[in-house]
Amino acid sequence: MLQLIGFDGDDTLWRSEDYFRQANTDFAAIVGRYVDLDDVHERMLATEQRNLELFGYGAKGMTLSMVETAIAITEARISAADIHALVELGKRVLQHPVELLPGIRAAVEAVAEHYPLVLITKGDLFHQERKVAQSGLADLFGRIEIVSEKDPATYRRVLDEFALQPAQFAMVGNSLRSDIEPVLRLGGWGVHLPYHVTWAHEQEHGLAADEPHMITVRAAADIPAALAQLHQRALT
């Protein structure tokens, strides 16, 4: 039976990937003044993935990867002024106001009436703390965990802190790779709320569409009913 519900932050509670994607579009426009390539986005993604083990997730690492990719792509012909523009793109991502996604506040409030909640969000500590504070949702969560990677070990550590088994836990999020798959691997439950854009890195996962421990919903308003359904499944 479910005892704790986890929510993801970026692209589940609030808009995020759109800002990163806009930065990538602007990045391609800037380097496009120097080179005519059709694989700018692929090269940027390759740099980001290579740097992940050093930078982790988040806008600062993305910005450094943009600078690195731009210098490589242009064979060091890019001007300092344009590199400065790349740094400003990164700053813009860090500064955007927090915009809650449609219906999410009501959904979180409804779930909070039945279960304790934990917010489990990945990325830059400082940026995530800012977003949590600005979201106005912090008080609904008994605990906020900002983690560097969302893998089974991370979820197990969080559950250990609550002295819960994975079967007593359901995670709500937009990323099959980060929010759903690792929890299901442990024996937990997942509510998948797809977002209209997903970073290519987050698209890699090994889940079937009909996982019995997962329900995919179309809107935030459907989250409470999905959890009630999983709760029933967990009982039987």
Add this chain to the structure above:
Amino acid sequence: MLQLIGFDGDDTLWRSEDYFRQANTDFAAIVGRYVDLDDVHERMLATEQRNLELFGYGAKGMTLSMVETAIAITEARISAADIHALVELGKRVLQHPVELLPGIRAAVEAVAEHYPLVLITKGDLFHQERKVAQSGLADLFGRIEIVSEKDPATYRRVLDEFALQPAQFAMVGNSLRSDIEPVLRLGGWGVHLPYHVTWAHEQEHGLAADEPHMITVRAAADIPAALAQLHQRALT
């Protein structure tokens, strides 16, 4: 009476500021090819402090601030190749192997025989996790808190999680600003272990040299005795 001892990470358990300082020296050498200024370090520090509210602490933010400062100082004359060298400086800081400071392992082990320990470290989540893992000290700490700022509110939150009062807590660290002053402000205790270099930002504090809740030690080996002394003071 003391019930919990906190340890800082950077420049208390392991070497850190030396690497940042080396990066700053190398930065000055690179921009020195373009301009002859005697306030390069001051301008870099000003950029870093201005960016703190957006980047928080850590090597990625420092690297972005180096890029920004270099472009400003050289009036955008710096080459992309040299900006790439700045990014590499930042990567080197993120990659350095963890080097424990002299005597610290024995000191932490000795303190762990008498008190539960918490590691409270500030900066980049991903980088700090790496350093904790590589330090080989993680098992000595019941809990590891990676925080974005070390202010009284942060320490109070950590103490709340342990259900302790500040008077039951002592913090061991090299930074008067981050490790000692906020804990003393709450009514807690501090063991100050100065490091041979301190980032200018960390030198700002409002503590007197003879604070009765603080003992300054000369070496890690003196930490256990200093805590025993504070423990006696806390009893009376």
